[in-house]
Amino acid sequence: MLELFKENPWLIVIVLGCLIPISAIVLGTLTTYLQKSRQAELDASLKHDMLQRGMSADDIVRVLEANSGRRGKGCRSREDSLHAAEQPKQ
DSSP: HHHHHHTTHHHHHHHHHHHHHHHHHHHEEEEHHHHHHHHHHHHHHHHHHHHHTTHHHHHHHHHHHHHHHOTTTTTOOOOOOOOOOHSSOO
């Protein structure tokens, strides 16, 4: 194997050119997975704690939306609704 690289040194550049992007993709995918799984773990723990305190489902949803800044699918914020009402319809 080393003889191949000694005879053709340009192969080192090609091999590194292939390995570096592949390793970057694998590392990026792995860190994204770990981040999402940790966030899901924290959300589950928070929900469990709130249920243990006796909070209702509506209270839990309100707290989670306030903490994360995320809105449900298809939901509009108050500002979005006001902005849509101000625009003239054509």
